[in-house]
Structure formats: structure tokens, C-alpha cells
Amino acid sequence: MNLAIQPVSEEYALAYPSMAALTACYLQVRRHTLALAEPLSDEDCGAQSMTDASPVKWHLAHTTWFFETFILERYEPDFAPFHSAFRVLFNSYYNGIGEKHPRAQRGLLTRPSMAQVRAYRANVDQRMQLLLARSGTGEAAAQAELATLVTLGVQHEQQHQELLLTDVKHLLAQSALLPAYLELALARAGAAPAAHWLRFDGGLTEIGFQGQGFCFDNELPRHRQYVAPFELSSQLVTNGEYLAFIAAGGYRQAALWLAEGWDWVRQQQLSAPLYWRREGPQTYEFTLYGEQLLDPARPVSHLSLYEADAYARWAGARLPTEAEWELAAALQPVPSAQAGLPHTGGLHPAGASAGAGAGASGDQPQLLQMFGHCWQWTSSSYAAYPGFQTAEGALGEYNGKFMLNQYVLRGSSCATPAGHARLSYRNFFPAGARWQFTGVRLARQQACHAR
Amino acid sequence: MNLAIQPVSEEYALAYPSMAALTACYLQVRRHTLALAEPLSDEDCGAQSMTDASPVKWHLAHTTWFFETFILERYEPDFAPFHSAFRVLFNSYYNGIGEKHPRAQRGLLTRPSMAQVRAYRANVDQRMQLLLARSGTGEAAAQAELATLVTLGVQHEQQHQELLLTDVKHLLAQSALLPAYLELALARAGAAPAAHWLRFDGGLTEIGFQGQGFCFDNELPRHRQYVAPFELSSQLVTNGEYLAFIAAGGYRQAALWLAEGWDWVRQQQLSAPLYWRREGPQTYEFTLYGEQLLDPARPVSHLSLYEADAYARWAGARLPTEAEWELAAALQPVPSAQAGLPHTGGLHPAGASAGAGAGASGDQPQLLQMFGHCWQWTSSSYAAYPGFQTAEGALGEYNGKFMLNQYVLRGSSCATPAGHARLSYRNFFPAGARWQFTGVRLARQQACHAR
Amino acid sequence: MNLAIQPVSEEYALAYPSMAALTACYLQVRRHTLALAEPLSDEDCGAQSMTDASPVKWHLAHTTWFFETFILERYEPDFAPFHSAFRVLFNSYYNGIGEKHPRAQRGLLTRPSMAQVRAYRANVDQRMQLLLARSGTGEAAAQAELATLVTLGVQHEQQHQELLLTDVKHLLAQSALLPAYLELALARAGAAPAAHWLRFDGGLTEIGFQGQGFCFDNELPRHRQYVAPFELSSQLVTNGEYLAFIAAGGYRQAALWLAEGWDWVRQQQLSAPLYWRREGPQTYEFTLYGEQLLDPARPVSHLSLYEADAYARWAGARLPTEAEWELAAALQPVPSAQAGLPHTGGLHPAGASAGAGAGASGDQPQLLQMFGHCWQWTSSSYAAYPGFQTAEGALGEYNGKFMLNQYVLRGSSCATPAGHARLSYRNFFPAGARWQFTGVRLARQQACHAR
């Protein structure tokens, strides 16, 4: 089957598109979510492999619940819920909405069935279309308010599209049968180009979202930040480089690790990234295309922040801050960065040569693999920007309440839907999370040391 | 649909029935397991609600694995496994067989699918029929050996039929939708007859299996045991009686509880049996027929040993020993006890009047509800009978290695398949287990105290 | 210093001794407890090495609390507690008395100080003497009641004398300095005599306490029990024999272990008894006399029931039941068994030759090491004897509420105070407990297999 993801239309990127364009965008994203579930059986869609992950069925229902709870309940004249119990069953973390089904028990929701969840989606889609059609004739302010909520719902669903893929990858990896999400033999990437250090001046700059389109509240307000001169690597750390770190005893030297990371390594007795398997001299990697021989030229992925940080220390470098990352991305000719890259290599990170894009020709080194391959750990704790404001009501819980003990990741991954990434996008996870497509781009303060 | 369970044919009860009879019995039991899964969707069959319980799909596959591993692998001339990974995936606890899929992760086995597991069952059934047909012409000793193994496999599958029902009950109970396994409004039982104390002389007696048919190794050898005179209640403790215990503060008085039980009550903050729900003045009970108003005349079920013991102490009585239970059951005119009762009240324990059976008429009080309603906790630790021998090889792990920190339950429950129960049958669970149909029959040493 | 323990005077063994004799006995036992603390600093006396163990200071105070709470509070005309907070601080597990200081935090009781606890002891001893002196002129029934309580308090304190030693051994073993409780180089035991199987007929017998002296409630009532013919080993399993079990891979073969034991071994990654330490070819054992070279002729000690059971299975034998043990001990010429053996080898189990006692001469094999070396695990779950009655009030919590998921040990150990052991004595611990002096005496059903 064809899972090639179409980029969301240009009009959508406008702040308040026409209701017709918004409706088209809504339907496109909603259909894509269903398409992602197509390679899976109903059984696959019900299981939950760990508390952090959710069943595919739950993603399908929760994204629908979001539209029903935050939009239809407010705008439908004679609102009646599709099913009264769904308000609790598919509430993720909104205390302002009320009770929640326990997160660790989402895999026990064999009822409602996938068929019922599909019916739920169809029902809400129908009502949303009706609502949007009616609203097209309303006042501008009311239209804008509705458009903002719908756009948030669409972006929210795109976030769950990525989680759906990473969660199902984690689930399939638990099986001794190592089943593929999609059957495909991954081609070997060509040899990776040599990595370069690219220098950036920094200074008193600004970061945070600017422009007309949508952004999440945590990307605002745009604000000044002083950044000292720094260097970034032109590309992501590769599997081959990471193998060298392992071979050099990286997982056995306390001095390379943060204290909490060292405890984590020893308690879990780790010696490789998630999804790697050693068998004799070979290393295999479990992918959404099933288990594949590890490709040294592709970027290393599924690293915790602990591992990313230890690798950087071993390499005589460090992780970038999120400001450094955003500044560099803004200054460099990153192809279509703001609009988001359609991922070119499918559902697995591609080698640097493959990700170079149209503008990568010429001698001038540039930043490769900023988007569409691996999220890139930064050393920045996830925190509110100065002057950050949360929304009123339950939607205020969307981002703000998670700003503690998590770290920011920048860029986007092969699992990020097209059109979803942004220069100012702030993804965030706890330091030990490994089931996302998370990799490393190195930074350093000065150019005086050879890498 | 009709889930009325047909008793296994008489011939089956013979030690070594004819191969034809054994084949018929095999097929009957195998079909019944599939019938139990019929009311459930594939999604229902994959989920695991707790480590102690297993998914229905796993039960379907593991019982098949048992025949494939312990019989086909030994007797088939050119044995080839249906799927090489199944040896690990569906091994429950046999270290002698090798690796096992982790017990707590049985709910993550979305592959193989239910369709594949059904195919696995059909394949093994076909090969078993072939094997049994061929063996019918073999030597008597070889036939007897094979018949013994097949009979064990059949009995093993019947044990899993009961677990399948109690496990699925636990799963469905986790859902806010409280779905029924079968849709039915349970009729109210008539008023329970008054309970009587029945006196038994005890003395130097014998317990343990005797006779021609099948029994598990833990029922052997039959051996002498001295039992002091005792009394048993004529029937099980009812929901109504247990409500009185709760109303009297039973869950709040440390003096009624074993030390470990009191810790258990406080840590889990318990105040009622599993599956009970208070709403205003009403108490509801979740059953395989969905949630029902609690019926005071039916036996209380889903009690831990802690609760059973505390109730007995509150009632001025105690739990019986397994020897007392077996002696009483053997001496009293229990209707068809040895052959096993077809359960008359469906998949929920019935009131004492309903369970009286054909021979219960007349003035003479007798033991009611010994079989077919609730397993009855005894005070006997699960231990080897004097002279107990385990089988050679992996099958020796069937019972013996669990003889520690578990307690014996006697009788059978509404979920026990017809023909499976026996006077000498020893069921066993840890003291805190509540998801089986487990109830209380009181005992006491002397008749001098009113109950 | 001299810690040789004087046996409690003969008169004490009578059911209700004279008040003068009882007072002498009381004082003797109380002084001995203090003597046991003498080799220790106040710092040593305050620490708690695990939840199961208690600080020495806590033992000193709790045993005093027992007399104050259960005797002085009832009998003193103008009872006023020594310190109002002690009722809570030094309550072990009596819910009937009220609140308790959390068990796991006994090591945090730096206040009261050891000096205050010593003053507490002196104060209660003075008041007890006064009370006993006054009571000597009272009515016989009242005297008997008081004597019973005082005797229970004395026996209770003796139990804590043993725990004090095993708890302090566990504490000292945590230190990298491996300090000795008493400085002494243990002499090598001579070669152990060959073990013999001794045959016992069993039959319809009686077990449980009989006679005039004191016993705990759990030894009553004496009752009939049918015991099949059996054999017991003439002596305890030695360190040398246990080394052979280890060398044969005993800790690595699942088939030797109960299921729960196998989980326990793997989770804790065990490969030897508690307190053993391998260094090159040598094995050392931490003792109350500091670390010593392991003596192959001494009995193996500090085994869990899991290990005892696995060893027995490996040796082609089994553990005895408590009835077998008691019958054998009663029938054999065990020297002074009922009165209790003064321990001859100090605070470590001695080899079989040393423990033979006066009556061991001649060719006739006899039961050696029944008392005074290691408690002997039985396969008997700790349960109420038929007709068991608990005392009224909080003292009813003494034994009865622990009759679940624990196993009976018989005999006594080198740490048991003289005069405390009895034929019918029932010690009990959970299957995983290893910090007591717990060893193995093998049993078997039939003599047909060579051991």
C-alpha cells in the first residue's frame, strides 16, 4: 500500500484560512490517520506495550474526542455525545475535563471495538463538516475563533500520527516474530559525507515563532536571547560513529555520563540503543519495515538524552541548546524548512546524502538532516519562554503543565507528518525516553579542537 | 448462543478408554474451548488485564501447544512444529521445555492473530486425530501411555476453560462500559434455606483419589489421615450474610484478620469483595452477564482467603481443612458428586435452593453447593501428600513445584467444565487471589456454640 | 567476657512456680538480655539493617514494654507509664494495644537513648519485683494468673534474646569492616561422622505439648495425627555437603527448585547461603566471631526454605514434616531434649561429633544435633492445631495471626537461650528468611534408595 504523505495545502498555513480550505485540510488529516492504521489488524490496534505508549485505537479515538469535546460540545446547538462514556475513556490528561481512564490500562479497552471507533470518527467528521459549513456564513471574529480551535485539533491529530507510528513500532518490537509494519527491504544508504563544523556568530538574537501561520503556545512569545558564538555539525551522528562509541567502551565508563544517566545504564544493563540486536559480528535494527541489518551511514536513532549526552562528551563536543539550533536553522539555507519537509526516506531516518535536498549542491557545506530524519536532543530543559501565557480552561493544560524535568528536541523525524514541522517547533520528552526517533547533532563552543 | 456445556461422555472417565472414545472426548473438549471464545471479538481475545490472567487467545494457543509439545513432538514420525516461535510464545511455565515469553506481556502478542491461532488449533487437531487413529492398532502398553498423555492434555484444557472465563470476566470488569460476556438478566434466587451444621465423626480415615478414572498427580497417593470430629455448614455463605459482616465493620477490625490479611486490606483500601460496587443504598455485582443487582440469596464469591478467613472468625467459625471437606463430601449423599455436576445456573453461582439437586428432598439436611457454584477455601496449605511422586521430565513441573505459599480450594465452580470436578480434586491459589469464583463454607470443631 | 548462658532453674519449668522462684527466673533472664548487649556500643545497638530485623535497643525496650503493658498496667494500683510515648514506640504488632511506630523505622529511634532504655528496664524490673513480692501473699488463682503472664513475658524475652543475636549478626555483616560480635577464632570441628538414616514407624500418634511446664499457645492442643513410616537423617547437612550441591550446579538448575524459589534465586542472583563469601578457592563464612574460614564439618546454616528444599531434592530426599520431627525426637534418646540443651559450641553451630552429647556413645546410631545448632526447616506450613484457641485481648495476637504463608522450624539453634527449647516448640518464618540459624535435616519415605 501507499503511505506517501501529502503535504498539507499551502492555504492551510495561513492564520485563518477560508472555512472551505480548513475543511479540506481537516478531512485530509483525518483520512491520513486512518490510512496509518490500515496496515494493522484490529488486534494490533488494541495493545499497549508500555504506559508511555498508547494503542492505535486509542489514538484514533482520542483525536476524535478532542474535536468532539473542545469544538462540537461548544458549538453544536443540541450537542449530544456520541457515547457518554467516551468523555472519560478517551480523555488523555485534561483535569479540567474531569475523570480519565487510567493511562496504563488503555490496552484493556477491548470495547469499544475498532468498528465502533471508526463509526465514532465518521460521526464526528460528519458533524464537523456540518459545523464548518454553517460557520462559513458567520461573523469574522467567531469564524476566527472556530478556525483557531479546528487548526489546533488538526495539529494535535498530526502529533498523534507520529506517536501512533512510534507506539506501534514499540509494540511490534515486543514480539518474538518481529513483524514489519510495512514489508520493505531498506536500501543501504551510500557512504555518508564527511561531517563539518559550521560556525555561527550568535549575538543578541530572537527565537520563538513569528509569522502568520499556526504555532503552539509554547513557541511564544518570540523573545530576545543572547547566544555566544558556537558551531554545529553539518549532519546527524551516524550508526557507524555510534558503533565506534560502543566499541570504545562508551557504556562502561562512568566518566562519560551524567550521574542520573549512569544509574540508568546500570540499572537497565544497557549497551546499545533501543531496537539494536547483536548476533555474532552483526548488528540488526528493528524498524517499521521489520528487522534490518544496521546501516552505518544512516543516523543513529532511538537514543535517550543520557546516551546523546554521553556520546557528545566522548566525541569532545556537547549537545546544542534549543536557541542555537533555531538560530542556525534560521540562518542557513535549509530547504523549505519552515513549510516542513515531506519525508523522503519513508518511515526510517535516511543517510545524509539522501537528505541533502535540492539546495545542497555546491561546495559550501550546509546543515543537513535538520528536518525529517531524527528529532535532535538539545541540552535545554523544557521551560516557558519569558512572558508565556496559557490558554483559559482545559486547553491551557495542552503544553504548560509539562514544563518540568523534560528536555527539548528540535527538528522533526521521519515519522512527523508533512507540513507539521517548523523552525520554532519544540518537542519535549524526559531524558530516558527512547521510543521516539531521537538522534544527535553535535555542537561545540570553539573551533580550536579537532573533532 | 447456547453455551450449555455437555458432560464428557461416561467412557472417558475410564482409566484407558478406547482410542475412539478418547478421540471423541478430545474433539468435544477442543470444540468447547472454541465455543467459549465465540461471544468475544478478536480484540477481546488479545488483552491481558493483569499478570495473573491471560488473554483468551493465549489460552487457545497454549492448550494447543500442550498437545503439540508433549504428544506430537514425541509421537509424530516427522515432527515439524506448526511455527517454530510458538514453542517459546506459548510455553507457560515449563523450564524443562526452555525459554518462555514473559508472562506479564502475553497481552502484547497481537501476532499471531486469532485467525492464525485458530489455524494452529485446526492443524494440531488434525494431526492428533491422525495420531490417535494410527495408535488404535498399536500395543496395549504404548496405547495406555499415549492415552494417559492425551487425557492429561484434555484435563489441562478443561482447566484453561475455567481460567478463560475468569480471566475474561476480569478483563471486561476493567472497562467503564461494563460489557457482558453473555447478555442475560439474572433471575433473583429464592430465599436461601436456613444453614445447618452437619456433624461428621472423622477418625482415622483416608483421603486422596481412588478408583479407575483420571486424576492429577497431586491427588495421590491416597493416604491415611486422622481427622477429629467436626461440623460443616450445609451451604455456602451468602451475599446477604457477607453484607452483614461488612455492615458490622468487618473490613475495619484488625482483630478479625490474619496479620498478612490486615496489611493487604489496608494497602489496597478494600471494603468489599471483588466486582462489588456500591451506589447509594444499592450494591451491584459485575458478572459474566454484565453488572447485576447483588442477590443476597446467592453465595458470596470472589473472596480472597484473607476475607474468607476473616468472615469465618467473625461468624465464630473457621474454614474447613481439605481433609474435612473431602471426608464430608464422600460421606454425604452428594448428588453425582464424583461424576461432576453440570452447572445448572449458568456462569454465576446459584442460590442454595437452586443447587440442591434431585436428591435434596426430604427433611434430612444435607450438604448443598459442594460442586458447581464456588470453589471453597480451605485452611490447608497446598502441600505434597505423603509419598507424592512427580512425573519425569517437564511434565513433572505440572503441579509439584507450586506447593508453597498457596492454599487448597475444594469443590468446583460455575465456571468449571462439566465432568472435570472430583471429590479429591485440589485447586490452589495464593491467599490474595480473588478473580476465581471463590467462596466460603464454614466449619467448626464443636457444636456447643451457636453460630 | 563470659556469655555462657545459665539454664533457667528447674523450678521455673513447673507450671506455676513459687513467686520467689519466678522472680529469680525473671531477674536471671532480664540480666541475660543486658549481658547480650554488653559487647556492643550504643551505636551498634541503634541500627536496623533491614525491616525484618530490629535494633538491639529496640529489643531491650520492647521486652520491657511487654511487662509494663501486659502486667504492670493491669496489676499496678496507680499505674503510670514510664514514658507515655513508649506505648507506641515499642509496640511490635499488637493492634489491640493501638498505634505502632513503623517497623521499618526502628533504626531511627536515636531517642530514647540507650541510657534511657536501660533506666526503663531498671524501673520496670523494680516495679515487677515489687508486684511479685506483693502477690506472693494473694489468692492462688490470682497468683496463677499473674505467674502465667510473667512466664509468658520471660519466654517472650528469651525469644528476643535469640533475635537480638541474629539481628546483630545481620547488622555487623553489612559493614565492610566485618566486625566480630565476640573475638574468637573458631576451632575446626573434627571430621563429621557419617550420616545414617534412622527409621521410624509412625502410626496413629500424638503431637503437641504435654506436661506441666510452660508452652506457647501454638503448641496446643495435643492432638492425634497419623504419620506414615519414615526415615530421618541422624545429623544435619554439613557445609561440606552443601558445597557439593553448589559445585553440582544446584543454584542453576530450575528442576531442583520450587517455582517461587527459582524466581527468588534468579531475582536475587544467589549462588550460596547468606554470609558466605568466595575468594579464589576459599570460602569464608561471617559468624558472630567475625569472618572465619568455612568449616566443612559444621552444619550449613542461614538457608532459606527454598534452598533447604532444593538441597533435599538434589539429595534424593525431602524435608521432614513437623510431626515426623517431633515424633522422632520424642522416641529417640535425645539428651535432655525437653529441658533444653545448654549450647556447647558457643554462638555458632557445632559439628555433629561435638553435639553428640553424653548419650551418644556406643554403636547405635542416634539423632544428633536436634537442639542447639540450627533450626530445622520442615515442609509443614505454620497452621493452627485442631481445636487451637487464642487468648482473649491483645495477647491473642501473639501467635495465631501469623498462621499463613510461613513454615515451621523445629529444634533450636546455637542462639536459643538455654532452657527455652522444647520437643513441641514451633518456630516459624517465611520461606525466604535466611538470617536465622536455619539448617536442614533430611527425611525420606522409604529406605529403598541409597542417598
Add this chain to the structure above:
Amino acid sequence: MNLAIQPVSEEYALAYPSMAALTACYLQVRRHTLALAEPLSDEDCGAQSMTDASPVKWHLAHTTWFFETFILERYEPDFAPFHSAFRVLFNSYYNGIGEKHPRAQRGLLTRPSMAQVRAYRANVDQRMQLLLARSGTGEAAAQAELATLVTLGVQHEQQHQELLLTDVKHLLAQSALLPAYLELALARAGAAPAAHWLRFDGGLTEIGFQGQGFCFDNELPRHRQYVAPFELSSQLVTNGEYLAFIAAGGYRQAALWLAEGWDWVRQQQLSAPLYWRREGPQTYEFTLYGEQLLDPARPVSHLSLYEADAYARWAGARLPTEAEWELAAALQPVPSAQAGLPHTGGLHPAGASAGAGAGASGDQPQLLQMFGHCWQWTSSSYAAYPGFQTAEGALGEYNGKFMLNQYVLRGSSCATPAGHARLSYRNFFPAGARWQFTGVRLARQQACHAR
């Protein structure tokens, strides 16, 4: 006794003081540590109330170990350790040094005794004096290197002086006797002055240590940071204000809390700061002077970051960043801030009037209670300053490896030794830590909202 803490001499604050001055400083700090232990018994000094806290004895030994391991071992010509086992026993977290005694078991170190630890201290002090005397005649560079290490050791010991007090407070609070570290009835603070918002312009500024004296590596390098205009409260949040937060349901409203904080509150069922106890209408607070009636005018202390953050949100404000705190402190006339305040109110935070200091007169509002009362939570994650460098070898583990999932606290507390605080000092703890003297100073972005 008199625990008034003498400020470290002025000379000490110089970068490389004379060896004589350094020796005097060394001895003064070493003596002070012993003085802090004086009110405690040896028993008090051995106990460990939780893994995060250490016994007083361990603090006494570990600070000594620091000098022995990092200085004497390097500089003594014929170095021989005081006791070979101490290298392991008193290593806190330096993997570069080797093995460590398990942190959770520091309370089990009844050996070495307090007497031995005192002897250890005396021995090392003597050797250090000898070394410093000898070094006074050496080369300047060598002297400077040694002086740097000794100064670090002295500062390290001062950090442990504070921990010693907070750890012993936690220990004493576990006792039902609620013993005082020092006996004293705390006087009621007068009514707190009204809090004011003080405005700061921010801009492109610098933070981090500058000057001649000592600082920790984590205060370096001084670097530019852009800070938007902000306001700080003139004083710490008081107990009275926090009582209003509780009365308003602060602990029961999810919307006030970070997600992780809300989980924490519910799991631990919290409703007040650590050490508070409600009894009828009264609230008591456990202090180093025993339990005292809560004083509404004193600053609230022993808050987690979760609580500090929730309070700020409830008050319509937020926590300051560490840059804001440092800028404000640098710009305001804070009395003797850089030199450190001798704490004026003893070992408990004092009210704002008491803490105003000499320069607080006049109408002009100023920042009160910046030092010497409570550490002040900031919203800044503990991270490396741009260009941060760790030392070579094991000392490089001092600070850097903890820069993850901890938050910065600024200022100092009543338990901080005199002369230890600095404008640029960065204390850090995980968000849930409550046993330090941790309070709240509010900040806000704009002055447009009344507080």
C-alpha cells in the same frame, strides 16, 4: 551551648591567601563541624532517616575523607591511609575514586564508631597542618595549586555543615518524641512588613562569578544573558500567606500544579509543607528547636519546587529565573551580600523585619531576606553555563554530572555557614526535595496586575 557561627576571616576570601591564613581558616571550619555535632549523642550521629540524608557521623568522616583523598594522597611523601576501608566507606559519589558504600546503607555503619571518626578527623587535621606548614616555603605555583584544593575542601565541608543540620532535622522529626536539636522557645516575629514589587530593567547583562575569591566551577564562566524587564517581591512568602493558599484549596486544585507536581501531591497525599502538623485549629512546625507554634510572619520553608510553583501560580505570579535573582541581588543594596550574612535568627528562618539588616531604614523598599533565611527556588533548570569546563579527574565529578533534572536555588538559608554564600552561588535540588530550608520569592513579568 553556643553555636553562633563566626564568619570566616576576610583574608580567606582572597584567591590565594597566605598559607597561614588558609590554615587558620581550615582549622576554624573543621572545628565548627565538630561543634555542630556537639548537641547530639553518638546514637543520634549514626542514624540515616532517608537515602537523601546522611548520618552526622558520615558527614564528619566524608569531609575528612575529602582532604585525605584529594590532598594528602597527592602531597604526602609517604602517604598511608588512616584506615584502608575508609576509601570506600566514605566516598560519596566519585566514580573516579572507585567503589562506594551504598548510599542507602550509611546508617548501618555503626563501625567505625564516633570515637574512631573523631580520631580520624584529628589525624587528618594534624597531617594537613604539617602539609600546609611545609608548603609555605614552596614555589608560588605549587602553593596556589594546593591552596585551591584546600579551599575547595573547606568550602565542601561548609556545604556538609548545612546538610548536617538539615539531615539531623529530618532525623529528629521522625521521632514521636520530637526532640529538639537545641532547646529554645522561638520568639514570635513581629508582623511582617507589606511585600512590595521591585522593578528591574534587565537588558543584556552578565551573570556568573567575578572577582578574586573562591567560587565553584558551576558559577563559571561569567557570561552574557539577555533578561527582559521583571519584578521581584521585596520579601519571602510567609507562613501566613501560605496558610491562605492552603485554606483556598491549593492542594486540591489540579489547575495550579505542574503535571508532575499534581501526581506527587496525590501519591503522597500531601496538604501542607514538610514539618507542619495540624492539631485542631492550631498548626505546629517542627524546627531545630523542637516543635513550635507556626509563626505566620516567618517565611514558609521546606517547600518542594512543585509547591513553590503552585503557590506562585495561585498568587498570580511566577518563580524568578536564576538570572533575574542574581541581577536583582547585584543591583540592590543588599547588606554584605557578597561576603555572606552571619545568620541572625539562629537555625530557623526569621521574619522580614528581623532580616532587614542595617541598610533597611528609610522609605525606599528594598530586597529583604535574600540571604540567611531560605534558599529560593528558581524556575531555572540546573545546567552548564556556556563554556563551562569541568576539572580533570575525579574532582570533575563535583558538580557537572548533576546537571540534569534538578533546579537552581539561590541565596542561602539559616543553616548556611557564615561566609559561604555568594551572589553567584548555585544550589540545586530535584523538584520534590523538601528537607532543605527552601522557600519562595515571587517574580512577575509586568506590573499591570495587582498581586
